[in-house]
Amino acid sequence: MDKERLRDLLWEATADCHDDDEEFWGIFYTLAEGGLNFPLKARALGDLVEVVDLDGASSGLRRGIATLVRKGDREYSLALADLEFVEPDPVSAEWLEVYRYWLGLR
Secondary structure: OOHHHHHHHHHHHHHHOOOHHHHHHHHHHHHHHHHOOOOOOEEEEEEEEEEEEOHHHHHHHOOOOEEEEOOEEEEEEEEEEEEEOOOOHHHHHHHHHHHHHHOOOO
């Protein structure tokens, strides 16, 4: 995705935000409310997991966005930025890239 598209999507999520904390939650809610299409397949420390939702209680500006992942019959929280997504749908792929861009990882 080109930088202009990244900036446009980032603006969409953060247009009414006044500081980093508001930007973080703007991105979080954009991802939670249609930016990501759950479940998503990802790798975490080499293991294939299923990302089933975002974990708002464990998320924050300092910690980043946390996800709720499932492996077998276990569910646990992992940082979104630490996951390697496996063939996400186009909408999810764009928003995952926007989040990484906002973090400065792209």
